[in-house]
Amino acid sequence: MSLELYAHPFSSYSQKALVALYENDTPFEYRNLDGPDSEAMRELVALWPMRRFPVLVDGDRTVLEASCIVEYLDLHHPGPVRLVPVDADAALEVRMLDRFFDNYISTPQQKVVFDALRNPADRDAYGVGEARRMLETSYAWLDARMAGRQWACGDAFSLADCAAAPFLFYADWTHPIDTAFGNVHAYRHRLLARPSFARAVDEARRYRHYFPLGAPDRD
Numbered sequence: 151m152s153l154e155l156y157a158h159p160f161s162s163y164s165q166k167a168l169v170a171l172y173e174n175d176t177p178f179e180y181r182n183l184d185g186p187d188s189e190a191m192r193e194l195v196a197l198w199p200m201r202r203f204p205v206l207v208d209g210d211r212t213v214l215e216a217s218c219i220v221e222y223l224d225l226h227h228p229g230p231v232r233l234v235p236v237d238a239d240a241a242l243e244v245r246m247l248d249r250f251f252d253n254y255i256s257t258p259q260q261k262v263v264f265d266a267l268r269n270p271a272d273r274d275a276y277g278v279g280e281a282r283r284m285l286e287t288s289y290a291w292l293d294a295r296m297a298g299r300q301w302a303c304g305d306a307f308s309l310a311d312c313a314a315a316p317f318l319f320y321a322d323w324t325h326p327i328d329t330a331f332g333n334v335h336a337y338r339h340r341l342l343a344r345p346s347f348a349r350a351v352d353e354a355r356r357y358r359h360y361f362p363l364g365a366p367d368r369d
C-alpha cells in the first residue's frame with residue numbers, strides 16, 4: 151500500500167514534509183487539500199479533527215505533525231539522505247533546531263498571516279507586534295548560529311533544514327530579514343537552491359495570490 155500525504159502545495163508545514171519525501175524520491179500519493187469541499191479535505195477532517203496538515207497515512211497508521219512525519223519517513227521509509235542522525239546526541243541537536251524553526255520562526259510568522267486574514271475588528275495589533283519582535287530576535291540568534299555553517303546542524307541536510315526552508319521562505323515575505331543578517335540570507339538562498347525545496351516552491355507558485363499580505367515578486 152502506498153503512502154498518502156494530505157497536504158497543500160502552498161502550506162509551509164506541508165512543504166516541510168514534502169522536502170523530506172523529495173529528498174529521497176519516496177513514492178507517495180499526493181492528497182491535495184485544494185478547496186474546502188474537496189474529497190481530500192473531507193478525508194482529512196475524518197482523520198484529524200484539528201484539520202491541520204500535513205497528515206501522512208501509511209496503511210493503518212496515521213502520522214500527525216510535520217516533524218513526526220519526517221521522523222516516521224526516516225524510520226520506516228529511509229533513503230540515502232538520513233534526515234535524523236543515527237547518533238542520539240546529534241539527533242537531539244537536530245530536534246532542538248527543528249523546535250526553534252517551528253516555535254520561533256513559523257509560529258510568529260503564522261500569527262502575522264492569520265491576523266491579516268481576520269476581520270479588521272478582530273485583529274490583534276499587540277500580538278502581531280509581539281510576533282514581529284520575536285521574529286527579529288530569532289533572526290539575530292540564527293544569524294550568529296549560522297556563522298560558518300552550511301546547514302542548521304553538523305555537515306548534513308536534516309529535519310531541521312526541512313523546517314527551516316519553508317519557514318524562512320515565508321518569514322522573509324512576512325517580516326523581511328534585515329540585510330545585516332547576512333548568514334541568514336545566505337542560508338535561505340542555499341535552501342532555495344536545494345532541489346527538494348526548489349521543487350516545493352515551484353509547485354506552489356500558482357497559489358501565490360493566496361498570500362494575505364501580498365506575495366513579493368521574488369522567491
Ligand SMILES: N[C@@H](CCC(=O)N[C@@H](CS)C(=O)NCC(=O)O)C(=O)O
Binds near residue numbers: 214
Ligand atoms: N503543528 C502542526 C502545524 C500544521 C499547520 O499549522 N498547518 C497549517 C498549514 S501550513 C494548517 O493546517 N492550516 C489550516 C488551519 O489552520 O485551519 C505541524 O507541525 O504539522
